[in-house]
Amino acid sequence: MNVTTPLEKLTPKDFATDQEVRWCPGCGDYAILKAVQKTMPELDVPRENIVFVSGIGCSSRFPYYMATYGFHTIHGRAPAFATGVKLANPDLSVWIVTGDGDGLSIGGNHLLHILRRNVDVQILLFNNEIYGLTKGQYSPTSRLGTRSPSTPTGSIDNPLSPTEFALGAGARFVARGIDTQQKYLPDLFKRAHAHAGASFVEIFQNCIVYNDGVFTEFTDKAAAEDHQIHVEHGKPLRFGKDGAKGLRVKPGSFDLEIVTPSENGVTDADILLHDETSHTLANLLAAMQPPHFPMAIGVLYCNPIESYTARISQQIEEAKAKAPLGDLNALLQSGHTWRVSD
Amino acid sequence: MNVTTPLEKLTPKDFATDQEVRWCPGCGDYAILKAVQKTMPELDVPRENIVFVSGIGCSSRFPYYMATYGFHTIHGRAPAFATGVKLANPDLSVWIVTGDGDGLSIGGNHLLHILRRNVDVQILLFNNEIYGLTKGQYSPTSRLGTRSPSTPTGSIDNPLSPTEFALGAGARFVARGIDTQQKYLPDLFKRAHAHAGASFVEIFQNCIVYNDGVFTEFTDKAAAEDHQIHVEHGKPLRFGKDGAKGLRVKPGSFDLEIVTPSENGVTDADILLHDETSHTLANLLAAMQPPHFPMAIGVLYCNPIESYTARISQQIEEAKAKAPLGDLNALLQSGHTWRVSD
Amino acid sequence: MSETASAKAAPARAPRQELETAVVRFAGDSGDGMQLTGGQFTLTTALAANDLATFPDFPAEIRAPAGTTYGVSAFQINFGGRRIKTAGDAPDVLVAMNPAALKVNLKDIKEGGLVILDTGSFTERNLQKAGYEKDPIEDGTLDGYRAVKIDISKLTLEAVKAQELSKKDALRCKNLWTLGLIYWMYGRKRAATKAWLEKKFAKRPELAQANIAAMDAGHAFGETAEMPAEIGGFTIQEADIQPGLYRTVTGSEALAWGLVAGTELAGLKMTFASYPITPASGLLHTLARLKSFGVVTFQAEDEIAAVCAAIGASYAGTLGVTSSSGPGLALKMEAIGLGISVELPLVIVNSQRAGPSTGLPTKTEQSDLFQAVWGRNADSPLAVIASRSPSDCFDAAIEAVRIATKYMTPVILLTDGYIANASEPWRIPDANNFTPMPVTFRTDPEGFKPFLRDPKTLARPWAVPGTPGLEHRIGGIEKDHESGHISYDPANHQKMTATRAAKIQGIANDIPAQTVELGPSKGRLAIVGWGSTYGPIDRAVANLLEEGLEVSHIHLRHIWPLPANLKSLLEGFDQVLVAEMNNGQLSTLLRSQYLLPIEGLNKVSGQPFKIAEIEAAIHARLEK
């Protein structure tokens, strides 16, 4: 079925459709779209083998703007549709685009299960901490006290951490990015694509209309250095101007603390190295929140195991090897039969 | 509404109904029922203020056997019904009984959100790693390779860890028990009840018909000492005969390891003390799996914050303090009005 | 009456023309504040004792790029000196704040209608964004209309100079300039809008002043004869309106207040659990502000959790209410089945929108009738009622609460996107005159059986957790008809199925007999409607009755069960035509119940019926 065309060198433009992009001017979604279109030609996947699947929300309009196959489904269920796509054709490169409402409110269960099963897809969760499309109600990631049309006196639910949730669900690839960081996003997407299994990427996305500036504390140019830490496997967990600050384990505890080498007897060697295979470290990084801690950006966790997709293909091969393929008459006549003769 | 009867001294028997218990003979559910009935009189809650809410499954038949109020609802949704009950009447003591299929397959999203919101309920998840009521299909907690009617050649999904999931969801009280341990269960239930907020208790429950013996590796009398660790806040994490073995952090890592004080220079002081307020330790304990590690039993995590129930009551009080209560005419006449005269 | 007085001071003008009614549509970019403009015009028109009806039409996008056709937002109002029943078929006046607004709306305007344009916005770039190859002001596009070309942008900038706003902020006052002009046109007072602006911008008085200055400038523009001479103002008589205290309400508001009133009359608190969805969210937003009325609102994780929480709340002794739109209602059906099985009160509000699937979320339709009446597994009867207009939502909500609590049953209340967003004047009822309908909770343990029914209503007792001695268990498995214990007995299941049906059917004897809105009570043709088609049907029938045609309008509040006398009423007509915004759902229901050769007049375009469409259908049938 998958006769693929020779892979000419495509450009980001080849991944744009003729449909007018209908997000609000200034929406963070534009930047993410750009980064994704930039990533695509570099994946070495024929365009016709790429499928974008989304739910409902501003973010979920994404497929309309990608000149690949695209399926804009229903609210919260994109992971289930995507699972079906992969069951039918494991060769397709399947990308799920979802929002904090779509993916974590109505769709939390499907996200949980696609992560647990480790179906080989990429999941991009645009977290703007708000319901954009329905005009600004608070979402499961909105901070405590968020005033919105449905919470005029402030929300009272504790927000969910998408990355901690993903880790608790058994995800094997968990990463974080920021809408405007065109420099980092394509690499994140490429890593997500390279990981065989469910790859979860939370992207902080600014909703300029209903939740403007909710991430500026750490995304603001001026704040970035001191309030973001870009983690890289094997590299020390440093941040701040010239990497002056770093993270270490607070002695005698399980907690992280911020230290400055050369101060208070702390040396460079005390700084933790990022180990993206450590579940515990990933959880600690995911839990860090400004202003006390920098926001961890990059691949927090990557620890691959065999994917669901690989396992199912293997089971089918085994079954075929055992049973002669599809002899319908043999099936119908299996078990006890008898003949009534004329 | 809650005119409570004077609390005479009730006995476990007062919590049994006249309905015949219809679980399979030998099912672990019987033992849990007994432990719950034993706990109830000790809670100091009038019987009419106790409500058991369940979904669908063998485990979810539980309410029929409790002489309290009971609501056997639909598959997977018990947390949502229970939330409604608490919204309507925060004074009720609400207990959710669910199974690994009910709570983690179809109902995963509702469990996620009741934990995140921290609604003040107790959640008892009977984990038998199988769908009992529908005759033995594998569940989200079934181990890889489980053969069942729907997975004749073995399951290929990675199992979910209920406790790690709960921690990832933001639960503030996470505990584990074993169906047959009448000695420990009532205390666990009492602690769950005492915690103001959502209390999550996973109970390993043997399904004698469809998954018999799946926990024997650590529940077997002979195995228990070496394969269970009963954790207690502030106490050293010791197990084995006479507590000969213990857990410590493997130096230079985030991992736990098993050590024997007095061997290899390890001393008693090296053994970790259980700190039930540590999220990281709770995750590490939850992740331990036999045979390499003992199964952690008891309160893995308890770190209370204000409950949803308390917050909503507070918001209502505030609103009432601000606005004179419920003058309907004032509401209808609010904003711009005009009078048409005869 | 200073404004009309000063208007007289412009002697060169054509005199104010007397009109019975007028239809105005404000259209502009989403950022142009057309809904606010419309809202203010509505209020002022109401204060002038005109009757009115409105139709807000939002773009599907949150904030489409400025200047695009799909970013156009419009607000239509029909007002006049007689009873107004719809927002009007073809507007007499279009205000087009930019080329895209003209492009989208011009085709709807009455022949020879007035088109007021902000020429300042007809830039090359805006023309292009609107998809105009040539400038429509020049190329004859406006032939057949009376075009009034004003550089509103420029005039606004001039008007607000004193406030020294940024150009962007200054241009934001364009809508008030325009409103001022239209106020002049219809001889309206500006006081209410002025007060509103002062309140709205209390913290930024310079914006209040600028907007007021713009409005005044627009008004003065008309007054001082800068308008083309042939275009004079209009006078519209006061309508003959029932005396009383009035306000405008949208469907969402009236619904929210009706629910509050209903629960208060029942002596209950309300627990409202919902999940946002267009066009139902307004109800959640309105109720979220009513905590002091004992209303707890809960934004659930999804529609299923919302209805389950509502049922849980009813179980625990408050009235559980949930609300959604079509796709969300579909998700609730399994749980509604449980509500039917355990027989608890529950109100489910469904704001219909165009489908199938996601469909056209911002467009209206009446296509969830099948779903409401028949959309569940098994034989699962419940009550279905429909509201016909924004203000009618208040009464419909009380009726829903009454049925739900009296019959211990889920009730689906159907409304639609049109009703939810449109507003109309409403004579505010005096809450002291409402009839209480108090609920009695069961408290007596003596002889208590959870499914032993009131022989009259067939309702079971409502026994709430917290009540000593009534501890009992309920659930979705079939129950013994008295004890409520699980029962697999075949005869019991047959009996319970019959009883559930009979209980709902019994409501037919507890609702008003169906009346005829207009026209004779037997005759040649009855137009049957339900929900928001009320306005156009009623106006069309009124018009044709005036013409002397023999036609009647029957409008249903109760969809299930149907009123007991409806069959004989319909049998009194030679022809019955059901006009509805779907592919024939009520007509199918009525045909199945009455075996009458009922026809359908069906419109499924996301737009309300036009009066003319219904008139045409009547003519076609009566002239056969």
Place this chain on the structure above:
Amino acid sequence: MSETASAKAAPARAPRQELETAVVRFAGDSGDGMQLTGGQFTLTTALAANDLATFPDFPAEIRAPAGTTYGVSAFQINFGGRRIKTAGDAPDVLVAMNPAALKVNLKDIKEGGLVILDTGSFTERNLQKAGYEKDPIEDGTLDGYRAVKIDISKLTLEAVKAQELSKKDALRCKNLWTLGLIYWMYGRKRAATKAWLEKKFAKRPELAQANIAAMDAGHAFGETAEMPAEIGGFTIQEADIQPGLYRTVTGSEALAWGLVAGTELAGLKMTFASYPITPASGLLHTLARLKSFGVVTFQAEDEIAAVCAAIGASYAGTLGVTSSSGPGLALKMEAIGLGISVELPLVIVNSQRAGPSTGLPTKTEQSDLFQAVWGRNADSPLAVIASRSPSDCFDAAIEAVRIATKYMTPVILLTDGYIANASEPWRIPDANNFTPMPVTFRTDPEGFKPFLRDPKTLARPWAVPGTPGLEHRIGGIEKDHESGHISYDPANHQKMTATRAAKIQGIANDIPAQTVELGPSKGRLAIVGWGSTYGPIDRAVANLLEEGLEVSHIHLRHIWPLPANLKSLLEGFDQVLVAEMNNGQLSTLLRSQYLLPIEGLNKVSGQPFKIAEIEAAIHARLEK
């Protein structure tokens, strides 16, 4: 014929009595192996060239405590020398393995029927558990029946002594002893059961031997005249059965194989996504074993995920199939709406069970017709078909696949708990004779538009990811009728709504004209049925035709759209009676479509119709 020969060797016995048909019910504790016993008797009866039908009746509990009435498991079989259409109304023979089995089943037995009891199980404790205050063997309970009291427990223990089993294991052979006795009674061969036991217990040959020994002992018990002399054996002629290769099938099996056959004929692979639920799980279990047929099965996290995965799989070019029962189908409706909107093939199997809500999960009902036809938001037409019997599921499944792929539409295939579990002999078709119905995927980018339709079927092209040049986007928002791009155009929505309806309606011209099963094609009374009521209606009508009554049987496969000729066919009858196991769903549908005064004969007890019930209804109507 050695067995019958040796039977002759018992001279003191009453001679074998010739019977046309017989109905036997095996009843015992869930642990007594009644379903296995029934299965073996079925097989052996089929091998003896009798026609037959069965009705397994499981307890609702997984494994209720032994000896309780709610733990009783029963299996009924009707067999004979003529065409058998139901499992029989009242059994001629009851085998009761314990007091609870007697208690639950005795009331159903024919007057004067044979009741075979295991007296060994009538202990004080068992009597008490069954709720007998006195011993029914003694107290006259059995008056009016011919009771055969045998200490089967003891005789079994004796029979299997040689194998030295534990007492528990030994007693487990009781059912085979009993089966042996019944084999004797009807002159059956034991060879097939012997072979089956040897295979089943291949790893524990002592169990195989014990069971065979027990069976032989039971058989010998009859043969050697240990039975009461007045009870002789019976002979039943071979039925006149069409020549061919036969097997028994349950509905679940036939459905699974039909889906495999259908997808193979369409040239597709199948992706089956489901979530367990009684009584639908059997289909999942059967298909899970067919991986070598290109079937991928997926146990999803819930019903919603299951249908979504199936739609995703259809999107990606396999046939997506999902299955559930009533409450689960309700959950799938929102997603089915998407399937309708994006127009992808999808087969949804719904095994109906008694409701509302959880209802009686193990009991049968036909109450999801409304839900199937009308249970979605908006105007959302799809095709609905129903299977009438276990073996008919095979053909129905192929038909569902044909419609889904040819018309690019979701199809709901209705079956029920009775059909899923019952088994019947099936003449195995030769797969080589099936007509291929290959699907053509779109591959040509030239002129490709995702919603440009085949003018004949109105189906859109199936363009599958992986196909170069056809990259496109689809979704649940209303689409332009050609390009498939999002369209808010009112006229387009009207057109698409009409087209979706017309496409489904068009199927009416592509299905066989409705025929009459039995009786004249016009006349006094037609009994219309659908689904599993086929057997009892057909037998009742056959019986009364023999009596000379003017009655016909019409049975629908296609529920939506209805066959094009159905209206005129029904108009040919003075009276039309729809017999269905619900509160009147098909009758409502037919009334709405045809305006005919159709009556309903409705049974909602969780039990299939009895022939006598239908006969009585016919008599009542023809004797008016």
